[in-house]
Amino acid sequence: MKKIIGILGGMGPAATLDAMEKIIKNTPATCDQEHIPVIAISFPDIPDRTASILSGGESPLNKMLAALRILEAAGARCIIMPCNTAHYWYDELKSSTEIHFLNMIEITCNKIVSEGINNVAILATTGTIKAGLYQSRLEKENINFVIPDDIQQGIIMESILVYKSGNEERAYQLLKPVIYQLKNIGVEWFIMGCSEIPVILKRDSNKVEYIDATEELVRYAIAWSYLDGDDI
Structure with a gap:
């Protein structure tokens, strides 16, 4: 085998x-x-x-x-x-x-570094954000990154929890405006740093700016x- x-x-x-x-x-x-x-x-x-x-x-x-x-x-x-x-x-x-x-954190950050990706936003649970799991490596590699503000982070977390409760459409509708807001301030790439987020955004899976950690x-x-x- x-x-x-x-x-x-x-x-x-x-x-x-x-x-x-x-x-x-x-x-x-x-x-x-x-x-x-x-x-x-x-x-x-x-x-x-x-x-x-x-x-x-x-x-x-x-x-x-x-x-x-x-x-x-x-x-x-x-x-x-x-x-x-x-x-x-x-x-x-x-x-x-x-x-x-x-x-998976190390593997995803290695991709970002090796491909010269910059100006990234971290879409993740509040636990991942507060623990700095991605930030510590990105800072070390001098990668420009954005953390959603408190309101945006609250919406991201709500989207994740709504998805877990079974409402896939509501989760998508919550998350998409946050992505648009971050794009408007210069974000070029998005780390899908919660394993529910690739599922929530499955209909957008062909978007090249998404970095799917899973x-x-x-x-x-x-x-x-x-x-x-x-x-x-």
């Missing part, structure tokens, strides 16, 4: 499904047998990541570790976690396993799967 990719998911369920669909879409397969084996854990009861970061809510770490142990036991050799905010705990998760564990993570994982070893 080919090397197995493990998805530590459920944060949220639609984002996990989106990651699986992107693995299929990006794999150069001509039949079932040429596709990459994937084991996905979707545990939606993992405590809210943003609430933990912002207000000291229950940490999701223990339940993420429990999901990681299942993926290990099932034979996964590479872990991806299609939740940007959950990468606040990435170092603790990575240090707890010997399995190759990819970092897609970048998946492409990296696929490239890993074709290597003889575990390092890329």
Whole structure:
């Protein structure tokens, strides 16, 4: 059997499904047998990541570790976690396993740096923004970036939560005006830094100015799967 990719998911369920669909879409397969084996854990009861970061809510770490142990036991050799905010705990998760564990924040920022992308806005949960998960790397690389103001960030967060509650159209209608506002102040690129945002903006998926962190993570994982070893 080919090397197995493990998805530590459920944060949220639609984002996990989106990651699986992107693995299929990006794999150069001509039949079932040429596709990459994937084991996905979707545990939606993992405590809210943003609430933990912002207000000291229950940490999701223990339940993420429990999901990681299942993926290990099932034979996964590479872990991806299609939740940007959950990468606040990435170092603790990575240090707890010997399995190759990819970092979607690092992979996405590497794309931005390598392609000379500039003038980017970060569309993400308030937890991801407040934790500075993208900002710290972008600052280090002297990339010009914009953080939505408090009103815009509130709308972005509302859009994410509305989507999670099942209202896809309302989520889209909330998010699009914020993107237009940011374009009007000179933003040229948008990091989809929450794994629900690519799903919310799915109808706009052909827009070249969108940098889909989930897609970048998946492409990296696929490239890993074709290597003889575990390092890329």
